[in-house]
Amino acid sequence: MAKKKATKKPCPVCGSMNHTKCTLDDPITNEMLGIEDSAVNHPKHYGGEDDPYEAIKVIEAWGLGFNIGNTVKYLARADKKGKRLEDLKKSLWYLNREIKN
Incomplete structure (x- = not known):
């Protein structure tokens, strides 16, 4: 899909300068939402993009299902x-769910 020509006013829906109004054909991007790409795609608390042991990479490489x-x-x-106990409890919750199912 070719980029749309920049306009003078931002889109009232997403704030983008690439179009005047969002349509269903316009994918919502992290930029439109004001989200830093690394915070969504490779968060540091999961290892970050450069970490070969980033959680999602390990999960996919090992073929793990949802609960595990x-x-x-x-x-x-x-x-x-900063929420060690909470994360450990969440981990245990998913592990127990896997055991029960």
Whole structure:
């Protein structure tokens, strides 16, 4: 899809200068939402883009399902967001769910 020509006024919906109004054909980007790309795609609390052991990379490489993948994710970030006990409890919740199902 070709970029739309920049306009003088930002879109009232998303603030983009690339179009005057959002349509269903316009994908919502992190830029439109004001979100830093790395904060969405490779958050530091999950390892970051340059870390070969970033949680999502490990989960995908090992072919883990939803519950075990979330168990690994919360264990991996337990000391990185200042909520260690909460993350450990979340990890345990997903592990228990996997065991029960």
